[in-house]
Amino acid sequence: MPPTGLEPTRMNRKKGDKGFESPRPYKLTHQVVCINNINFQRKSVVGFVELTIFPTVTNLNRIKLNSKQCRIYRVRVNDLEAAFIYNDPTLEVCHNESKQRNLNYFSNAYAAAVSAVDPDAGNGELCIKVPSELWKHVDELKVLKIHINFSLDQPKGGLHFVVPSIEGSMAERGAHVFSCGYQNSTRFWFPCVDSYSELCTWKLEFTVDAAMVAVSNGDLVETVYTHDMRKKTFHYMLTIPTAASNISLAIGPFEILVDPYMHEVTHFCLPQLLPLLKHTTSYLHEVFEFYEEILTCRYPYSCFKTVFIDEAYVEVAAYASMSIFSTNLLHSAMIIDETPLTRRCLAQSLAQQFFGCFISRMSWSDEWVLKGISGYIYGLWMKKTFGVNEYRHWIKEELDRIVAYELKTGGVLLHPIFGGGKEKDNPASHLHFSIKHPHTLSWEYYTMFQCKAHLVMRLIENRISMEFMLQVFNKLLSLASTASSQKFQSHMWSQMLVSTSGFLKSISNVSGKDIQPLIKQWVDQSGVVKFYGSFAFNRKRNVLELEIKQDYTSPGTQKYVGPLKVTVQELDGSFNHTLQIEENSLKHDIPCHSKSRRNKKKKIPLMNGEEVDMDLSAMDADSPLLWIRIDPDMSVLRKVEFEQADFMWQYQLRYERDVVAQQESILALEKFPTPASRLALTDILEQEQCFYRVRMSACFCLAKIANSMVSTWTGPPAMKSLFTRMFCCKTCPNIVKTNNFMSFQSYFLQKTMPVAMALLRDVHNLCPKEVLTFILDLIKYNDNRKNKFSDNYYRAEMIDALANSVTPAVSVNNEVRTLDNLNPDVRLILEEITRFLNMEKLLPSYRHTITVSCLRAIRVLQKNGHVPSDPALFKSYAEYGHFVDIRIAALEAVVDYTKVDRSYEELQWLLNMIQTDPVPYVRHKILNMLTKNPPFTKNMESPLCNEALVDQLWKLMNSGTSHDWRLRCGAVDLYFTLFGLSRPSCLPLPELGLVLNLKEKKAVLNPTIIPEAIAGTQETTSNPGSHAQLVAFQNPFSNSQDEEEIDMDTVHDSQAFISHHLNMLERPSTPGLSKYRPTTSRSLTSQHSSGCDGTPSTKPQWSMELARKGTGKEQAPLEMSMHPVAAAPLSVFAKESASSKHSEHHHHHHHEHKKKKKKHKHKHKHKHKHDSKDKDKEPFAFSSPASGRCMRQQNGGWCPVTKS
């Protein structure tokens, strides 16, 4: 077992401050990267690298480096030719073309492959043999220079070429190339030690066309022409020790802008975009000032470069002294919506310059510190720039996100500690991927990981105060900057690496506080806390009896023990109480300060010292409680479900000044559709001092309440009169004022309100005609001529509003959608969409927001049956050459179509695009969208699910995506969503279903199916009669969907597994087929699944039939599966079992886990099944004339069938 990257860190802890110990037997001090030739036409790169290393052991004879994709011509060590071996196990993860298709197996193999080349474990793809002539030299620990000539031809990852196919020279065409990738991906474009912990100084040289600019890390020393004056060479020096993973490059015909405020900062953009660049970067110096001020530390590099490029891999990528941004972040002064987003991106990248680029990490398990600190200081910047409300709102949003994710998929572990070989305590057994390496992580998990990291940093701040926190950061930075100026020999460079232990140590040094419990809870352990709260007021004792329960058994949760703040707003004021949450105490008595004195007219003091008048008539006469908040400061990563009366939520919404509290009360009020809630929401909507995001969410809540109250609702549709008052002309209330977006708050409200209004429904569940006319009028009278800002986002939201107003079409009989039977309202909507979409071709809007909204709206119309469902339009917009936002919107529609219409053709089209599209981001995004909106899931019968698809996806993740970590993990995610962890259910039983173990005289399940299958007795298998019994023995409620739940640990279960598989072949839904021939099983499954569509039969039926057949017929199914036993070579078994051994522990654990939950899950499944049945039925309800009529009669009117 290779040593994991963490071992040095742990050693380090024991030894104390000695510093970082490299996993490599040498130390890299300096590296030269020289790219002599870049050919845009052929998309190729030629160059060399030279690494200067010092051996740290005397017998160094092999040097392992990272290199992927590069063709290596020649390696020389100190000018002597050296032999080298190149081996990359990640190219193809599972080599043997076995049919098992088991994701569990794949994930283990993939993790093993990644660690086999993991530089943090001292490994690499490229192994160089030190020439024997130099051995003596090495023994003296003298310097070695490794010179490697390499080239890259049409790289699929690491470097991305953008070459528009138009006339002209490459510079005129705007062709450019840039480095990209997820985590340490530098090995994709030059050989290096691709680790964040191996620092060295750099010399970078790039020879490019004279019309181009090469931007890279460090200082541009000089630019020199080549002899023919056609090219020039950019010489960069990076004297601050930097990890190879933080090296980047961007070459293109960039326009150059020197920042007018800071001359050492240079911005680059593609031709013609200079005016936008000026505006976009005009704010950057303020971000610089802010960070330098709070960190009391100068920006560590002597210069900074921002490059804006097309077809970006990610929106923001930070590298040493330069950041690469998507060109789509550029905007002019007329764009409102993009401005804060872009500024956030700039600030984020700059925060990562300090923590992430300058300060690097020791190992992957220390990543959370860097992401945490950079996220945290970015949060401070947000607070300062956008205000406390925005900050708290953001924190709440992030908290909700991480809580939702962890509860859905299981915990996110910030600081995984991997015991060498002790895989039994794998901390992430609930996940379908390994968290040992960044490259095996699901992208979504990594996003959530970053989110959790900064939230935990905030928790630490809560504990030790911000002042200490900043002191810690300053200490880290000043240590690092002292180290960075040292020569290599002083061994100081490891001070530039941050580790979890080092970070915690400086926290305790600086603050003197023990934060170990906090770290244990949130960093060393995964999961969030789930509180349920309720209360009763005891009048006699004047005590609030608060009950707080926790759910710590569901996946993704953990138990919380410790202090918890509760804020109680009473008539006499607001009071904080700190409760101790303990093991067994659920009830907490909180004494109230005030007796109920509602009659005395007195102002009520709030938490912030403000005193307000309140109308207390809604209150409970006996209780002085206005509202109660649990953990108001969000100092626990938790979800709180708290019960309090509707009037308390209303008071909280009206009078609590904290935006988070307001947000929470809005969410809670959805459950109280009363006139009082309506009033509270309307009041908050009108209140201009209120935070605009709260007002925006109040809109949607109001729409929901209005729909619940539809029978008792009086007056005009919700928000209509409000909107009219705020935004329409005084004299003619149906005409909106000409646009003036000077007040951004009201701009956002103006945008949102119609979108929310369109969600209103009348008693027939249709959008009221009045609302539709109102929105159409808004569009009609929209006038932006006098506005300082562009209204493209506003218009896009109006189209969204139109789409929101669409309800499912009522189809009288199963007619084809044509123009003649088009609903007149839909006709109006379609008219607008057509006009907007066509106008976009003539006068396009910024980022084509309107096209995006139109495409979405068209898909909504299709989905609701107003317009024939057809992906052709979307497919044309999804083509390469459209703006990326349009492509994504169109692809989203195709993905949705694939799901709804179960189209195999479109699924193939999408999969093809995943493999061939030139833009990595789009490929990633398609996988992501397919995972989020899958055409089917592992528990679902679908005609799409067939063996060919399994093979295709398997191939995609096994070998098709080796050039892009992110893409491969995306493919794994999709595979997991579609087929689950074990063998996909649509696969036929493998030919070697059972093999005989002659030694033990037992028949066992083929180990290629499930590695740890345990032998069953020969007796049972050879007796076909007992088979029927087994089936009867099985849980009668289980069905094929439960397949993966079948436990492989016991004899019974493994037999059940087999019989289950046979059952699948036995289903009555495929009559007339010869069911017992295993050779035809392939076609059987596929036919079966298509025949079975929508009418799932229940298990008992099959088993009964099976029982009959089993006894009645001579040819028992089991015998057939025994058939290939003779052909099964024993060697296969031996080999397979050996290969599966190392993952055995893991599986064992896993199954125990499963067993425990089995009962629980069954229930769930059951429920789910019902749901899915209902869903399946619904299309019938649409199309069946009988049901359509029936619905009408019942309601006596025009009543649509709603689609859930």
Place this chain on the structure above:
Amino acid sequence: MVTCAPPPSEASENREERARAPPTPPRDYKSHRAPRSRTLRQGKMADTAAAAGAGGSGTRSGSKQSTNPADNYHLARRRTLQVVVSSLLTEAGFESAEKASVETLTEMLQSYISEIGRSAKSYCEHTARTQPTLSDIVVTLVEMGFNVDTLPAYAKRSQRMVITAPPVTNQPVTPKALTAGQNRPHPPHIPSHFPEFPDPHTYIKTPTYREPVSDYQVLREKAASQRRDVERALTRFMAKTGETQSLFKDDVSTFPLIAARPFTIPYLTALLPSELEMQQMEETDSSEQDEQTDTENLALHISTDDSGAEKENASVLQQAPSLPGSRNGEENVIDNPYLRPVKKPKIRRKKSLS
């Protein structure tokens, strides 16, 4: 049947050729053939003309038959033309002609003259006049393939016959104007023998212009619908002239969508939308101008720098895409490595030294 030998003289041959094939484009024949009623009338006229015949008498009888003055006018014109044709025939040496052939020749002549008139009118209108001038006629004749130079000689030919001007028949009378409105009765103080009031419109004030619309609502309404109409018309036009996509398979025209067309550089249209360009044209952003001066300051440093260091490079420097034109002036020096001049290869320098 016409039994006539072709006249021997050259001149007559020319003329006949002209008469046979007037170089008018075929559409003109069409226009003359057009309305059925007219041919009927022509038929009638032909009858009368035949009655008049070559003899030239019986003019009266023809006019008597018709009652309508307008018809009378046309008849007279026709008759004159017939006389002209007959005299030309005589001039050419024909003794007699069949009625049908005279009729045909008349028709051709009329077509020819009409075409001259029509073309001349077009030419005159083309130059924004209402009255045709001589040059219009000349251009017309040239355009019709007539050699204008031969005209004076032809006019002065010896054997020409002079035809008296046709009698001026009464022009069609314009009918009496309608009386509009009720004439006002006399007020009591005016005796009834005084003349009646004229038509009310002659003295009642009827403003000919509309009040400019100042109502805000109406204005907005109008602006909105105008813009919408223009957009709709424009997009429909674009959709009709180019490739389209449709949401309904059976119907392509009701909701035509202009087909999606991929761009070679998609981000340019997305980030620099033409929509905003139009909006920006109206405004002049002062901040933008400030920034402009900033870069100018920036640029000037480059010029000072390179003039000091390496003059040879100055020309090369201008080629660099990023550097705007330089201008001498202030001394706001920015030291940025990307603005520094590109060095020449070292080896060449050595060569120049040695």
